[in-house]
Amino acid sequence: MKTHFFVLLLSLTFLSLQDSTPPFFTSANRDTQNLISFKAALSNPSLLQNWLPNQNPCTFTGVECHETTNRVSSIGLGNIPLTCDFHPVATFLLTLESLESLSLKSANISGSISFPPGSKCSSVLSYLDLSQNSLSGSVSGIATLRSCPALKSFNLSGNSIEFSVLEEKSSGLRGLSFELLDLSFNKIVGSNAVPFILSEGCNELKHLSLKGNKVSGDIDFSSCKNLQYLDVSENNFSSSVPSFGKCLALEHLDISANKFHGDLGHAIGGCAKLNLLNVTSNNFSGPIPVLPTASLQSLSLGGNLFVGDIPLHLMDACPGLVMLDLSSNNLTGSVPSSLGSCTSLETFDISTNNLTGELPVDTLLKMTSLKRLDLAYNAFGGGLPDSFSQHTSLQSLDLSSNSLFGSIPTGLCKGPSNNLKELYLQNNRFTGSVPDTLSNCSQLTALHLSFNYLTGTIPSSLGSLYELRDLNLWFNQLHGEIPPELMNIKALETLILDFNELTGVIPSGISNCTNLKWISLSNNRLSGEIPESIGKLRSLTILKLSNNSFYGRIPPGLGDCRSLIWLDLNSNFLNGTIPPELFKQSGRIAVNFIRGKRYVYLKNDKSEQCHGEGNLLEFAGIRLEQLSRISSNHPCNFSRVYGEYTRPTFNDNGSMIFLDLSYNMLSGSIPAAIGSMSFLYVLILGHNNLSGNIPQEIGKLTGLDILDLSNNRLEGIIPQSMTGLSLLSEIDMSNNHLTGMIPEGGQFVTFLNHSFLNNEGLCGIPLPPCGSASGSSSNLGHQKSRRRQASLAGSVAMGLLFSLFCIFGLLIVAVEMKKRKKKKDSALDIYIDSRSHSDTANTAWKLTGREALSISLTTFESKPLRKLTFADLIEATNGFHNDSLIGSGGFGDVYKAELKDGSIVAIKKLIHISEIW
Ligand SMILES: *[C@@H]1O[C@H](CO)[C@@H](O)[C@H](O)[C@H]1NC(C)=O
Ligand SMILES: *[C@@H]1O[C@H](CO)[C@@H](O)[C@H](O)[C@H]1NC(C)=O
Ligand SMILES: *[C@@H]1O[C@H](CO)[C@@H](O)[C@H](O)[C@H]1NC(C)=O
Ligand SMILES: *[C@@H]1O[C@H](CO)[C@@H](O)[C@H](O)[C@H]1NC(C)=O
Numbered sequence: 005m006k007t008h009f010f011v012l013l014l015s016l017t018f019l020s021l022q023d024s025t026p027p028f029f030t031s032a033n034r035d036t037q038n039l040i041s042f043k044a045a046l047s048n049p050s051l052l053q054n055w056l057p058n059q060n061p062c063t064f065t066g067v068e069c070h071e072t073t074n075r076v077s078s079i080g081l082g083n084i085p086l087t088c089d090f091h092p093v094a095t096f097l098l099t100l101e102s103l104e105s106l107s108l109k110s111a112n113i114s115g116s117i118s119f120p121p122g123s124k125c126s127s128v129l130s131y132l133d134l135s136q137n138s139l140s141g142s143v144s145g146i147a148t149l150r151s152c153p154a155l156k157s158f159n160l161s162g163n164s165i166e167f168s169v170l171e172e173k174s175s176g177l178r179g180l181s182f183e184l185l186d187l188s189f190n191k192i193v194g195s196n197a198v199p200f201i202l203s204e205g206c207n208e209l210k211h212l213s214l215k216g217n218k219v220s221g222d223i224d225f226s227s228c229k230n231l232q233y234l235d236v237s238e239n240n241f242s243s244s245v246p247s248f249g250k251c252l253a254l255e256h257l258d259i260s261a262n263k264f265h266g267d268l269g270h271a272i273g274g275c276a277k278l279n280l281l282n283v284t285s286n287n288f289s290g291p292i293p294v295l296p297t298a299s300l301q302s303l304s305l306g307g308n309l310f311v312g313d314i315p316l317h318l319m320d321a322c323p324g325l326v327m328l329d330l331s332s333n334n335l336t337g338s339v340p341s342s343l344g345s346c347t348s349l350e351t352f353d354i355s356t357n358n359l360t361g362e363l364p365v366d367t368l369l370k371m372t373s374l375k376r377l378d379l380a381y382n383a384f385g386g387g388l389p390d391s392f393s394q395h396t397s398l399q400s401l402d403l404s405s406n407s408l409f410g411s412i413p414t415g416l417c418k419g420p421s422n423n424l425k426e427l428y429l430q431n432n433r434f435t436g437s438v439p440d441t442l443s444n445c446s447q448l449t450a451l452h453l454s455f456n457y458l459t460g461t462i463p464s465s466l467g468s469l470y471e472l473r474d475l476n477l478w479f480n481q482l483h484g485e486i487p488p489e490l491m492n493i494k495a496l497e498t499l500i501l502d503f504n505e506l507t508g509v510i511p512s513g514i515s516n517c518t519n520l521k522w523i524s525l526s527n528n529r530l531s532g533e534i535p536e537s538i539g540k541l542r543s544l545t546i547l548k549l550s551n552n553s554f555y556g557r558i559p560p561g562l563g564d565c566r567s568l569i570w571l572d573l574n575s576n577f578l579n580g581t582i583p584p585e586l587f588k589q590s591g592r593i594a595v596n597f598i599r600g601k602r603y604v605y606l607k608n609d610k611s612e613q614c615h616g617e618g619n620l621l622e623f624a625g626i627r628l629e630q631l632s633r634i635s636s637n638h639p640c641n642f643s644r645v646y647g648e649y650t651r652p653t654f655n656d657n658g659s660m661i662f663l664d665l666s667y668n669m670l671s672g673s674i675p676a677a678i679g680s681m682s683f684l685y686v687l688i689l690g691h692n693n694l695s696g697n698i699p700q701e702i703g704k705l706t707g708l709d710i711l712d713l714s715n716n717r718l719e720g721i722i723p724q725s726m727t728g729l730s731l732l733s734e735i736d737m738s739n740n741h742l743t744g745m746i747p748e749g750g751q752f753v754t755f756l757n758h759s760f761l762n763n764e765g766l767c768g769i770p771l772p773p774c775g776s777a778s779g780s781s782s783n784l785g786h787q788k789s790r791r792r793q794a795s796l797a798g799s800v801a802m803g804l805l806f807s808l809f810c811i812f813g814l815l816i817v818a819v820e821m822k823k824r825k826k827k828k829d830s831a832l833d834i835y836i837d838s839r840s841h842s843d844t845a846n847t848a849w850k851l852t853g854r855e856a857l858s859i860s861l862t863t864f865e866s867k868p869l870r871k872l873t874f875a876d877l878i879e880a881t882n883g884f885h886n887d888s889l890i891g892s893g894g895f896g897d898v899y900k901a902e903l904k905d906g907s908i909v910a911i912k913k914l915i916h917i918s919e920i921w
């Protein structure tokens with residue numbers, strides 16, 4: 005009894021003691037303890053140095069307290085790589101009793117979101133930012149945050165949150181009424197995600213972003229009467245445009261990059277407060293609807309199927325409209341003059357439509373705020389009048405691929421306050437000379453005048469454009485020399501002057517332009533030696549000097565160009581030997597320099613007067629149809645055309661991918677060092693004076709697809725090592741002094757005899773058998789069976805359209821030139837997105853019926869192959885499924901497939917374009 009009393013007394017005393025202590029001391033102490041426990045859970049606690057036990061937490065880095073209570077009210081530890089699981093965040097931070105705001109943006113937090121049952125979340129926590137972490141797990145983890153009753157704003161952008169089918173039956177986010185929820189850039193998939201998220205209703209929601217997920221399904225926001233900001237762009241929606249009900253609050257609506265369709269005008273008609281509307285890249289069709297324009301500042305309707313004129317009702321948005329993008333539709337007619345009332349307009353993009361008439365210069369001049377004007381890829385005619393020069397606010401002017409003619413105004417950039425940075429006039433019909441007054445445009449970074457009919461010389465005054473990065477003047481009729489003054493432009497990155505009538509030499513000052521990445525001077529009348537100092541251009545990635553009159557040796561210094569992947573010197577008078585130094589960078593090239601440049605590659609037809617393997621050309625802003633203009637003044641017919649954007653993907657281990665030295669006077673032997681270029685795809689050394697043996701090392705070029713050593717004086721045997729070149733699809737060894745038996749096996753079974761003609765000593769398939777003196781009868785039998793196999797493989801090849809092009813890094817997707825009737829072939833209508841296997845990702849392949857696949861086959865087993873159809877291959881590889889992927893052999897993915905007869909084959913998937921002209 006005594007003891008009991010004592011115990012009771014003691015505890016009473018204790019309680020009263022606690023009551024009488026100043027409140028902040030113990031509770032702040034509790035905050036400190038929580039924070040210290042959190043610190044202890046980090047893998048690197050030293051990041052929070054001044055978080056110490058027994059200290060006032062209000063002095064801790066990133067911690068803020070209420071002034072009156074001294075309780076922790078806000079924590080911001082963004083961009084500190086805390087590196088911990090979500091669990092300590094929930095246990096020690098979310099439970100801080102007075103916490104209102106917690107920001108752990110980009111703090112390297114992983115694990116899944118869940119609030120531990122039994123703990124008590126701060127009842128005043130309203131703001132939580134966990135964006136840019138590695139949080140995973142499912143959306144339903146968010147539901148456990150209903151323990152935090154005051155949570156209003158939650159940012160989970162840039163994590164790996166998923167949504168699984170199982171969750172469809174759960175109670176969703178009931179109990180949570182967010183005002184702001186940002187789930188952008190996660191891994192949320194499926195058609196039930198939006199109903200799940202909105203299960204509590206939509207009364208409170210003001211801001212919702214699901215951008216960059218794969219959400220689909222029908223969605224309805226008509227009950228979200230407070231919704232101000234909605235971004236569902238970059239998802240998989242393919243339904244009709246959602247309903248927004250009365251839409252009283254909506255200011256920002258971005259539904260771009262989906263497949264929405266339907267009546268846009270009706271769906272958003274009531275959204276009177278709409279400030280930004282972005283429906284870019286959807287399937288809206290018909291005439292542009294009447295839109296709520298009262299508050300509209302930014303309107304993007306590009307990449308849809310809108311037809312008809314630019315409607316006059318759009319002008320109701322002026323003068324408030326700042327941005328108008330109608331590009332890539334099918335709009336016709338002319339630009340209405342009432343657009344002149346859009347005096348605040350800064351960006352006006354109507355490119356890639358079918359608009360006609362003269363350039364609406366007077367209307368454009370009234371748009372006095374205009375900074376970016378893009379009228380490219382339309383059918384505007386007439387001239388570019390000098391009065392256009394009065395537009396001094398303009399920074400970027402793109403008139404490429406229209407039908408403009410007359411001369412380029414000399415008055416451009418007349419005023420001292422001009423701001424022009426980009427001038428794109430390529431692919432028009434401009435005549436006259438390149439005005440030397442363009443040097444007034446002192447801020448110019450891009451000057452594209454290619455594909456016109458310009459005459460005269462390149463003005464040396466352009467050398468004063470110190471900011472200039474692109475000087476692209478190819479396919480004109482310019483003559484005279486390349487002005488040495490151009491080499492004062494230190495910023496220069498691309499110098500593209502092909503297909504002119506230029507004479508003289510490459511100015512030696514070129515080595516001063518150390519930012520040069522792409523030099524293309526082919527098809528001129530340039531001569532002199534290639535300056536040795538060109539090796540100082542460390543960023544030089546593409547050098548094309550073909551079809552000129554350069555002489556002397558190939559400068560060994562070129563081997564110092566640490567980024568060179570494309571070297572085309574064909575059809576000059578170069579002599580001397582192939583310098584082994586050229587291959588010095590093999591295995592070390594890390595090309596990231598040249599990215600996103602549009603190009604075409606024209607594969608030559610191999611006719612007598614057509615030299616070189618093919619032509620790589622800069623192609624920004626030029627219509628493909630216009631290529632016929634090249635064939636009109638060039639002896640070559642192109643057998644195939646490929647176009648894409650450059651995107652090299654080496655990882656410090658690259659090598660040259662294209663080397664064409666044909667039609668020169670090179671002598672000596674082929675250096676063994678050539679074998680170091682493990683990514684080389686095209687090697688063309690034909691039509692020189694090369695002698696000696698073919699080096700064994702050539703067998704190390706495992707990525708090689710096209711090899712031409714023809715018309716030299718090579719002797720000895722074809723190295724057996726070459727049978728290992730499993731991707732080789734074209735070979736030409738004709739007109740040499742080679743001897744011995746053509747190697748057996750590998751791709752050699754597929755080559756025809758013209759590849760080996762005129763070598764007095766060569767024998768064996770596909771040439772006549774080697775002399776019976778050397779062949780035993782068993783050997784003959786063996787050869788017979790090989791021949792049968794070869795012809796079978798040959799028929800497979802014919803059936804499947806062999807050979808192809810696919811450049812690693814500079815990957816080339818087929819483009820068809822002549823509009824051809826789309827073949828009804830559903831088997832070809834597949835979409836293969838190689839980004840889904842990121843280790844081999846270098847491209848996205850879109851294959852349509854027009855773009856046939858090319859496939860080369862190599863048997864794993866030595867069974868002869870049957871004739872296969874494309875459908876057989878789709879089936880055998882399970883639609884080129886990742887599971888069948890066995891490698892990405894340099895330039896294309898290789899799949900293993902089991903055919904119906906049980907044989908196993910390797911299939912290299914490439915893209916092919918059938919003959920165009
Ligand atoms: C982020 O966390 C992971 C483990 O989850 C760790 O491997 C990585 O090094 C951390 N990153 C940084 C920048 O601390
Ligand atoms: C969410 O976080 C991301 C990345 O930190 C940020 O870009 C975005 O603006 C945030 N969302 C909101 C609504 O603040
Ligand atoms: C509109 O959406 C497209 C595609 O998602 C995007 O590239 C563009 O920047 C957006 N424009 C504006 C003004 O938000
Ligand atoms: C564009 O419109 C014209 C006439 O309205 C039509 O003939 C043509 O097929 C359309 N083109 C596309 C790509 O929709």
Ligand SMILES: *[C@@H]1O[C@H](CO)[C@@H](O)[C@H](O)[C@H]1NC(C)=O
Nearest residue numbers: 334336337357358359360383
């Ligand atoms: C552009 O319009 C003309 C005539 O109006 C038509 O012949 C042509 O096919 C159209 N081009 C496209 C790409 O729709």
Ligand SMILES: *[C@@H]1O[C@H](CO)[C@@H](O)[C@H](O)[C@H]1NC(C)=O
Nearest residue numbers: 491511512513514515516517
């Ligand atoms: C390269 O530039 C330097 C000064 O920047 C100049 O002295 C030199 O003459 C230039 N070289 C050539 C070959 O023009």
Ligand SMILES: *[C@@H]1O[C@H](CO)[C@@H](O)[C@H](O)[C@H]1NC(C)=O
Nearest residue numbers: 555556557577578579580581
């Ligand atoms: C290369 O040609 C030049 C003249 O163009 C000549 O002077 C030189 O001797 C030649 N070199 C070789 C190795 O043939």
